[in-house]
Amino acid sequence: MSDSKPIMTTTAGNPIADNQNSLSAGPRGPLLMQDYQLLEKLAHQNRERVPERTVHAKGSAAFGQLTITHDITRYSKAAIFSEIGKETECLLRFSTVAGEQGAADAERDVRGWALKFYTDEGNWDMVGNNTPVFFVRDPLKFPDFIHTQKRHPRTNLRSATAMWDFWSLSPESLHQVTILMSDRGIPKSYRHTNGYGSHTYSFINAEGERFWVKFHFKTRQGIETIRNEDAEALIGKDRESHQRDLYENIEAGNCPKWDFKIQVMPELDAEKYHINPFDLTKVWPHSDYPLIDVGVLELNRNPENYFAEVEQSAFSPSNIVPGIGFSPDKMLQARIFSYADAHRYRIGTWYEALPVNRPKSAVNHYHKDGQMHFMNPRSSDAYYEPNSMNGAVQDERYAEPPLKISGDADRYNHREGNDDYTQAGNLFRLMSDCQKQQLFGNIAAAMDGVPEPIVERQLAHFEKADPAYAAGVREALATVCEPVTAQ
Structure with a gap:
């Protein structure tokens, strides 16, 4: 072997003499249990796939940056918006919703839009779709809806009956169904879709004022779609059409861009607005709350390793930064828990420490042990809080202003008195x-x-x-x- 080539080793760093032939008792004899490398390779192969995402399993992603072009500091004190020209690295994962990992890209489906911004104050994740609304407004119905999008337990086939049965019994789905069944239900590519935060979030400025906010990303490539018959022909030739388009365009330097805009509602407007501004099945008319320019999002770098940087990427709306917060949106409230919990199940307790999810800023907490604790941190006497050992402490400067809440605890009928038409x-x-x-x-x-x-x-x-x-x-x-x- 040439000296210029590294020596192959086991995962423990032990040099390997032969990676071509199993250890056996004679040339035709049975294999020996002591052939650890054979066992290691087979065992590792058995574990090369983590559980796929229950929803949004099929996806593509790319890295890029958000560049701020307009001053919105009157609405938010978040460092990501602190000055015009500021650039923040980000990862954007596109996906379909219903299909498994092997599903075709050009199917009629909603497209997921999951953004991770690696800000100076930690990661900010925005989990949305290419539509501004969703099928349900109460998270208690989310698992039921997703079951209708998956396979029938007996036939193991997708069921149109299940979908339309659920939708016809859930009038709040009509807005999203209309979008899904329109020409926008099958985008030409991920580059030709808009992105939306969908949920209502909050902004908090330096004076402690709260605003409600909606996030919009308008494609500079234009909205382009394909018809059913063209999608069927495309799928017959290329099941990875969206993945191929995104990857090849970025590799060729044709980097896609989106204009980042927001809608802003003063906090007290929510109490008197004619629709519930926290209802995920509704949009805010632009005539009431016009779009405000913020910046430009560009994707310009493909992942080096799909598994490490896309399959192991984890997005959750629980990841917010000072100046950006939550709202009473019921679907958002549930996703704050469910997304992070899904990642703990799928890729481990320490999923946030994986390189693609790790913040660029300092991380200080008191979590201990657990499966896949791979960082090998230094031991410290400050392994609890509060402590007298100079451990990390809270800082009240980052507290949000109180949120005004009133009402009796009850299970309120979310369809009663609601205009879904x-x-x-x-x-x-x-x-x-x-x-x-x-x-x-x-x-x-x-x-x-x-x-x-x-x-x-x-x-x-x-x-x-x-x-x-x-x-x-x-x-x-x-x-x-x-x-x-x-x-």
């Missing part, structure tokens, strides 16, 4: 005739094989949004689907 109808009326025809056809195709009572129940929701919406779908159903009676 106006915004979906407004979206429909904004569509061109061509877009409406695509919407009708896409819904009809997606309802193929669904029992007639479920179809009729869903048509009643379309009718309440706009009679023309229901009429168009009904006409498309007559040409696409054979009616199926309930079993």
Whole structure:
């Protein structure tokens, strides 16, 4: 072996003499248990895959930076916004929602938009989608909804009946269903989508004032989509079309960009606004709260190792920084717990210390031990808090102003008195005739094989949004689907 090449070793650093032949009793004899390297290679291979994400399993990602172009310090004291021209490194993971890791990229689905900003004050994660709303507003219904997007326990097939049964019994889903079934349901690529924080978050400025905020990322590449028939042809040739497009464009120097904008609502406006501003199924009309420019997001570096930097990446809305906070958004409140807990299950107790998730700023806490504690920290007498051993201490400068809360603890009916039709109808009326025809056809195709009572129940929701919406779908159903009676 040439001196210029490193010597192959075991994972413990022991030199390996032969990596071509197993140790056996004679040339035809059985293998020996003492061939540790054989056992190590087989055992490691068995463990080369971590559990895939329950949702958003199929994804692509790239690194880049956010550059601040406008002053918004009147709204937030976060260091990431501290000055015009400030750049912050980030990681953006795109994904589909329903499909498994091997699913095709060009399927009709919502696209996940998960951003990690490595700020001077720790990591800020924004977990959103390419849509500004979602299917449910109460997190108690989130697992039920996701079950409808996964495989039937008996057939092991995706079930259109399950999806439309749930949606038709959940009128709050109509706004998101309308977007999903529109031309935007199948983007041409990740580069050609907008991104949204979707949830309502809060900003806090240096004076301790709180504002409610929505995050928007508007693609500079333009919105481009593909039709069902074109997607089917594309999937037949390339199941990784979005991954390929993102990777190859960045490698070629054609770096995608998005304009980062926000909507801002003064704290007390929430009490008098005509819709619940913390309802994830609703948007804030731009006429009431116009978009405010913040900066430019650019992706310009592909990951060096997909597993280490994409599969092991972990995003959670629990990661906030001073000047950015939460809101009473019920879905956000639940995701603050569920996302971090999913990562602890999937990639280990110490997932935040993995290189792709590790903050660029100092980390000081009192967590101990646990599976995969791989950092080998120095021991200290300050392994509890409070202590007299010069350990890390709290700092009240980072406390948020009190949030005004009132009300009796109860299980409130989130559908009672809620208008789930106006915004979906407004979206429909904004569509061109061509877009409406695509919407009708896409819904009809997606309802193929669904029992007639479920179809009729869903048509009643379309009718309440706009009679023309229901009429168009009904006409498309007559040409696409054979009616199926309930079993």
